[in-house]
Amino acid sequence: DVVMTQSPLSLPVTLGQPASISCRSSQSLVHSDGNTYLNWFQQRPGQSPRRLISYVSNRDSGVPDRFSGSGSGTDFTLKISRVEAEDVGVYYCMQGTHWPPITFGQGTRLEIK
């Protein structure tokens, strides 16, 4: 199974400051079809997860452009350019290249300092 490792697991950030979350996979996520199936999800307190980004860097409809995804191979990053109060929650990366099983990172808890 592909292991997804996120860091940090806890991320205190001052409002208006940038934030960055790293996600590393135990093997390359480049699929034989050429795509990289790496998604990012946000889970606000008490809510269901919501997909933010698919295919490493494609923002979902309605996701603010302060969120961006990057990376390749085994190393990926989610960046928030300027953190807002509504960004508090837990962020997960997920791989869908080598499945079953689909695997998630442990989650990174973003809080406001």
Place this chain on the structure above:
Amino acid sequence: QVRLVESGGGVVQPGRSLTLSCAAYGFSFSASGMHWVRQAPGKGLEWVAVIWNDGSNRYYEDSVKGRFTISRDNSKNRLYLQMNSLRAEDTAVYYCARGDDFFDLWGQGTLVTVSS
């Protein structure tokens, strides 16, 4: 409105069975692969099972293989998860999620508590 609505959760004793349901609204259910994902209290997300859009293929996470069965009824726009031989470690919120490019749509979840 495009949405997924789970139901069927509750408290069940270890070793007993429970069936979850997920109703789909506002999109072509029969065109979408569907998944169940769970989240134990205070823990992260864990993929549970998938079923192809036409029901032709199904896959399971190892710990539920042989105990859980995913199924669907495209005429009713419904997804199901039959859970047998439930264990304490199956306690979680269970989400159904649309499979298009992996989980672009989630339901609100239904809580399953396995306890004597």
